[in-house]
Amino acid sequence: MTSTDPQPPRVALFVSCLADLLRPSVAFASIRLLERAGCIVDVPQEQTCCGQPAYNSGEADACLPLVKRTIELFEHAEYVVVPSGSCAGMICHHYPALLSGEWRQRALDLAARTWELTSFLAEVMRIDHRTQLDQSLPAITYHDSCAGLRELGIKSQPRKLLRSLCGVRIAEMEQTEVCCGFGGTFCAKMPAISAKMADDKLAAAEASGATLVTGGDLGCLLHLAGRARREGRQLQFRHVAELLDGDLDTPAIGEPE
Known part of the structure; x- marks a missing residue:
């Protein structure tokens, strides 16, 4: 240099x-x-x-x-x-x-x-490495977290990166912008409402045809993964950083090591 x-x-x-x-x-x-x-x-x-x-x-x-x-x-x-x-x-x-x-x-x-x-x-870094569609990756859907979406305008950025870096096709779920029910301390204060919201989100993810749910907020993903395991739903959960990095060796969220 x-x-x-x-x-x-x-x-x-x-x-x-x-x-x-x-x-x-x-x-x-x-x-x-x-x-x-x-x-x-x-x-x-x-x-x-x-x-x-x-x-x-x-x-x-x-x-x-x-x-x-x-x-x-x-x-x-x-x-x-x-x-x-x-x-x-x-x-x-x-x-x-x-x-x-x-x-x-x-x-x-x-x-x-x-x-x-x-x-x-x-x-800022303007990463845009075009990658062909990776047929080995599972069908992926993206959950838009409330704070990222509404406070920071995060919507297109993770989807663009997933397409360009990972070569994935994103199966959009209905009402992807609706809260998953985590809401920080809300899930502890209002557990019944929180669980119903999580169930609705999980049903929407399954209806999209995806088998893996990703997102940019770990709290949402932990909440949904825990509810999915309790309900016996066959969905995987990974943070978007892990997918963009190509880390598929670490067990998915909520899975045993």
């Missing part, structure tokens, strides 16, 4: 609690995708929760220490990339609303450099 060559983008990965504790393969797949796209990736070791569970439960004051700590850890990054629409939405939209004064400006600066994974790959 000469002095006139552009410097590779430097990305800080916000892992998210669910990936860290329940599905580390999502984080590792994200790192590999970003590195293959030409990024230098850093994973701040002191990162914790973004504060979303407390915030969604109405405990705004309780989440402020987590919010400020996240800002301190990530505010010097060129880009912050998150394999979760809900966590990215929390940072981009709710952090500035929670804070005032200097902290609000710091939150706005961080929000301007924070991206959900598929939107970053599609819109």
Whole structure:
């Protein structure tokens, strides 16, 4: 690399609690995708929760220490990339609303450099490797999570990447934009309603002809996978980062290792 060559983008990965504790393969797949796209990736070791569970439960004051700590850890990054629409939405939209004064400006600066994974790959890195249809992959349907779709406008980006990088044909389910029933703490507070919403989503996935459900929010996928196993439905669930990375060796979500 000469002095006139552009410097590779430097990305800080916000892992998210669910990936860290329940599905580390999502984080590792994200790192590999970003590195293959030409990024230098850093994973701040002191990162914790973004504060979303407390915030969604109405405990705004309780989440402020987590919010400020996240800002301190990530505010010097060129880009912050998150394999979760809900966590990215929390940072981009709710952090500035929670804070005032200097902290609000710091939150706005961080929000301007924070991206959900598929939107970053599609819109910033402009990945577009055309791949022929891969007949070996199962029929796939995509679930649009509420936060990613409504707060960040994530809809076409993951579908474009799945077609171009994986060569898959996506079987769209009816009402793909309807909530799956996870909703963060909603599924714990309203379990009967949450289960009915999950059953509706699972029925729509099966009706699409797909055998694998993917999406950009691990909470939704864990919720649906757990309900599918309880109901004996023969569906697989994988985060979109795992599919884009080509990681099909890791057991699907909810399957034994």
